[in-house]
Amino acid sequence: MYKIAVLGDYDSIYGFATLGLDTFPVTTHEEAAEELHKLATGGYGIIYITEAWADQLKHEIARYQEEIIPAIIQIPGIAGNTGAGVAGVKKSVEVAVGSDILFSQQ
Template identity: 60%
Template sequence: MYKIAVMGDMESVQGFATLGLDTYAVESDEQAIEVFKKLTGDNYGVIYLTEALQEKLEKYIDNYANVYLPAIIPIPGITGNTGKGILNVKKSVERAVGSDIIFGND
C-alpha cells in the first residue's frame, strides 16, 4: 500500500497529521531537498507540498512530471495561494489534450 506525505512549513503541515498523513516540516532549502529525495525513493504514492516549497524544488519535481508515481501535488500553505498549483493543472491539461481547455487560448 502506498503512503501519503505532506511537506512544507510547520504551520502548513501540522494539521494533516490528524488525518493520518505523514508530515514533514522543513525549515531550509537543503532540508527540503533531502526530504523530497527521501520521499520519492520510498513507497509514497502521493506527495503534497506547499506552493512555496514547490518553487524551491521545481528542478527536482520536474523529474517526476511524466511518471505515474509519486503524484506530486502543490497545496496552498498557511500564507495563502500563490497560483502555482493552478498553473500546473493548466500545463497538465494542455499536455494531455493538446489545448488549453480550462482557460481558453492565451
C-alpha cells in the same frame, strides 16, 4: 499500497496529520530537497508540497515530472495561494487532452 505525504513548513502542514497523512516539516532548502528525494523513492504515491517550497525545489521536482509515481501536487501554505498549484493542474490537463480547454475566454 502507496502512502501519502505532505511536505512544507510546519504551520502549513501540521493539520494534515489529523487526516492520517504523513507530514514532513522542513526549514532549509537542503533538508527539503533531501526529504523530497526520500519520499519520492520511499513508497509515497502522492506528495503534497506547499507552493512556497515547490518554488524553491523546482529542479528537484523536475526530476520526477515524467514519472507516473509519485504525483507531486502543490498546495497553498498559510501565507495564502500563489496560484502556482492551479497553473500546474491546468498544464497537466492540457497535456492530457491535447488542448487548452480550461480558462478559455469567450
